[in-house]
Amino acid sequence: MTKNSSSSTIVPSTVWLARGRHLGPDPEQDVRRNLIALKAAGVLDDFLDLDPVEAARSTVLYPREESADPGPSARRLFEARWRVADGVMVRAQLTTYDQEVRRTDHEGITWVLAAEAELAWNPEWPSPATMFWPDSDRVAWDHDFAPGVRLRAANHLPQDQNEMRRRLRDHSRNTWYIHIVVHEAMTPDPKGQQPVSTFLPPSLRHRVIEHRATPAQAEIADFAMKRELNVRMPRGGAVVLPTQPRNPDYDADHFTVHSVFLDGSEPTELLARIEEFAQLPQALPEGAEQALNQLRQGWHLLTPEEELAHAQSMVIKYAEALDAMTKSRDLYQEATEAAQAALAEFTDGAGSSRSPAPETARTVGSPLNALKKGLGRFRDPHRQDL
Template sequence: MTKNSTSSTTVPDTVWLGRGRHLGPEPEQDVRRNLIALKAAGVLDDFLDLDPVEAARSTVLHPRDESADPGPSARRLFEARWRVADDVTVRAHLTTYDPEPRRKDGEGVAWVLAAEAERAWDAHWASPATMFWPDSERVPWDHGTVPGVRLRTTNQLPKDDDKLRHRLRDCTKQSWFIHVVVHEAMTPDAVGERPISTFLPPSLRHRVVEHRATPEQAQIADFAMKRELSVRMPRGGAVILPPAPKIPGYDAERFSVRSVFLDGLAPTELLDRIKEFAALPRPLQADAERALTQLRQGWHLLTPDEELVHAQGMVTRYAEALEAMTNSRDRYQEAAEAAQAALADVTGGDGVPRPPAPGHVKADGSPLSALTKAFGRFRDPNK
């Protein structure tokens, strides 16, 4: 998997993107079990489990495009199709990758997930992540690409100043998720340790990473954010970190909340700011663009209607190819017959060349010239 770079293209409002690492022993088996269970329950219309090499060779909707290939480190491809409100079809594509050899922690199978709906994405729809991964704490699929960061839980900021700054910097540059830092005004009880993401709509829940700063980290965390990201962390409040580079519409004051009570109740103001931030246009990073291309151009899981349209299109293309071959054969046959006629004129029909009669041959009208013109039809089939 390659490093990120940004482009002027923004993420379409129909698309849901996510990526992370699975630290368990059988990631693909966890996906298969979940897909089988959801299809049996009628949640999924259908799914496919594909080998990357075979999938690249058998792409049916589009001609093979190198940008749609998952790359040599891909382990497995999964496609799933389901419907949400008002029969809106969602198509999703998940690819698992071998661990990156240069990672310091050297752990985990990487995964990339791209989903696209037939209309603008609604945060209240089911999360595409839970269509492939079981939403269970016992399955460790939710680790971020940044070491030490995980979805579905709270992540304590490192105690060390340098590690804290590196954590913040890596999260804003490498991650596709929304990162929120919450400062604990006092050490929370078990209810207060509950992640704020549990109060978010399903499709937004798995796009948010929550970091926690302990009461004694107020100054060090605030200083690190001011230095690295040009934002401030209110004491006992929260701030949504800006991605790098910053996206249009981001304002540090707007996406900071003065007070967040960790009492087990929904922090309404912070939740509203997260939803507002999620609605901002996001640059489509290079890795994300490749994932979206794979989804659109490497799709295999067709509906019956799509299979019929595809079959009709194949029949039309084969008929056009056959007609072109027939026309080409007819042109070459005409040229061959003309060549045989010219050869007969030269040899008199018995294979023995005849000299031209005196006074009856023009400068450019010899039998040899006629034969040359006839054979010239082979070189120019348009004649």
């Protein structure tokens, strides 16, 4: 597992993160079916399906830390391992959670996905999301926490201005995704209604949430974004939204595109801005550091080479522990024999103390000194009596 020395507040360049909600009846079964199919097809090297409680008790590759615990609301822990270009290893964990407060049964199950590669992440690599979740619209795994917002869709902004401002504000704080807003200069045909993210590289496609402003929302969307985020919404254009706290490398004008044709053609300028934004240092959102620690410190799916190395290290540790116990036992035995000898000298072997002759007392010393002498051998077995 790659272990970088980067700041704990910045997403490492090797890491891919996502979080969402699954609204279907059996999310874990959807994951299992996808993992089984991809392993059979040779896409995955291997995968594990773990109960979180049992996983916390089992042997892991690296020492477990308290922060590696997925938490009491965790339902299931899945691990998968695969290789991308040039044999680069990718390891990923997906954890499903019960909602702490579920107002309705339609809020779904929360999931968190963390993946890490041996090298810096390449957007052209396969999306870790599709290693666990089926890349099908029939499986509703891609819902954001905001109601009615999905990853693989063009999500229209609310009609209510206050609700619109609230959504824009919430999506700029502690977000796990890149958010863009596209203004429809006119109502698009079916080709133009498909999300812009479909044109992005595979690994970036599931890191973008697209919001749409209808033709009539041009002014209120511009006002809301100016008020909440200090960016402007050009008519018929698009903007990549900043995150809070604002990245010092973010320039609103640079990440604004003044013309986007929603006719099914590839919006190259907007795609370039999204890819450029994705390269900026991003702060770890709330909950992401725990997911990353869980991936690094709580990893179970070892390669054969890692299993062998782990077994060899355990043999060495057990041998060292046994050697330490043997030495401790020998020292204890020597101390016991010395104490017994001192006690026998003190009691003359008869179970009661004796009164030595004056000349003997002058030669040997008091019984207390004899006992101290014997016990001294235990404290320092290498001591030479003079």
